[in-house]
Amino acid sequence: MIGPFINGAALLAGSVAGAMIGPKLNANIRTRMPMVFGCASMGLGVAMIVKVKLLAPVMLALVVGSLLGEIIKLDNIIQNCAAKARIVIEKLTRPSGDMDQEEFLDKFVALLVLFCMSGTGIYGSMTEGMTGDATLLIVKSILDFFTAPIFASTMGFTVGILVFPQFLVQSLLFLGASLILPLTTPDMLADFSSCGGLIMLATGFRICGIKQFPVANMIPALILVMPLSYLWATYLG
Template identity: 75%
Template sequence: MIGPYVNGACLLAGSISGALIGPKLNPNIRMQMPMVFGCASMGLGVAMIVKVKFLAPVVLALVLGSLFGELVQLERIIQKAAGHAKAWVEKIVPPTDTMNQHEFLEKFVALLVLFCVSGTGIYGSMSEGMTGDPTLLIVKSILDLFTAAIFASTMGYSLGLLVVPQFTVQSLLYLASALILPLTTPDMLADFSACGGLIMLATGFRICGIKQFPVASMIPALLIVMPMSWAWSILMP
């Protein structure tokens, strides 16, 4: 297992370096580069969406998954945990963030989705588990290194805490890939990619400050989209 370690190390290194150089970084770079990363997230989302095979189960999974996320208040749970984690980090190292608490939590949730449950990370982890090739996760690691550095320049060291859920998700997918992938079909993977793409698109809008989509509440859709795609292919051949 190489990819999850490399990705986690890059995220942590980017967060620490960004927090260290944040006050010295050109304000225009700190303000404008997140817009670029948001645009990149939207572009990746569109590229993933066009792979869709069965649109109906993808949309249904997104709706039902988001409804479940809202019912259990998943985003509020994540924001509350992030607030406690931020306070804990600031007891150890001096705060360097330049955001108010509300803005920090809004960005933190969007970045959690971007770093931890993006299509590249999920598929890359499963692919390495099956083939031993960490290429996809290493490519993602390079992007995460620079993304984390830019956002940490305004959000501080607390951003590095995302390495915990990121490494956990990727490691579990790596270990479970031998059981999951043999049960999937190309159509199921295509619809999974499309569902992840929709969430990535919403994440990009949120990072750019265009629209505050409930991206954390949309995460459960990823858990049900492949079974629903399989059921649709059986019922509607």
């Protein structure tokens, strides 16, 4: 297992570098590059959405999963954890720029999905677990290494704590891949990718400040989409 370690190291190194050079970074870079990364997230999302095989279960998973997220208030849970982490880290380091609390929490939730729940990271972890090929996670590491400094330049070292949920998610998927993938079909994986693409699209809108989609509350859809895809194909397909 090398992919999760490489990705975690890239995210952490990028976050530390961004937090340290933040004040020296050109203001245009700090304000405009996040929009570029948001656009990239939307483009990746669209590329993943078009892989859909069974549209109905994907939509059902997105709606039901988002409803579950709203019921348990997953977005609020993540925001509360982020707020506490910010307070602790800023006591040990410099403050996170001029960003107010609401803007900080909005961006933190979007980054959580971008770094930890993206289709590239999830599918890459599963692929390495089954085949030993870490190529997808290495590619994601390169992207994260350049993305993290831009956000850390305004949000501070707090971005670096995302390495923990990222490593946890990728490690669990790597270890469970031998149990998960034999139970899946190509169509189920395609629908999983499509569902992840919808969330990535919403994440891009949120990062760009176009629309504040509740992306964290949409995460349970990723758990539901493959079982629903299988059931739909088996009994209604």
